[in-house]
Amino acid sequence: MTHYTPREIAEELGYQDESRPGLVVRKYLRKKYPDHPKNARWILDEAQAADVRLNVPRRT
Numbered sequence: 001m002t003h004y005t006p007r008e009i010a011e012e013l014g015y016q017d018e019s020r021p022g023l024v025v026r027k028y029l030r031k032k033y034p035d036h037p038k039n040a041r042w043i044l045d046e047a048q049a050a051d052v053r054l055n056v057p058r059r060t
Helices: 006-012 023-032 046-055
Strands: none
Touching (some): 006 046
16 A cells, blocks of 8 residues: 655645645645644555545646
8 A cells, every 4th residue: 555745745736845845735634634643744545645636726
């Protein structure tokens, strides 16, 4: 099974220039999964990564 980080997904979506890589993805994840432990690392499975790709807009 493949795993992804918010930074990897953000880069796929065109957010390479962020001062805090993956921030846009983490913001979405915090809204979707409010019970995720604060300051814990996000490791996404394929289904979660697909959900982020569908719901976080691509940067142009």
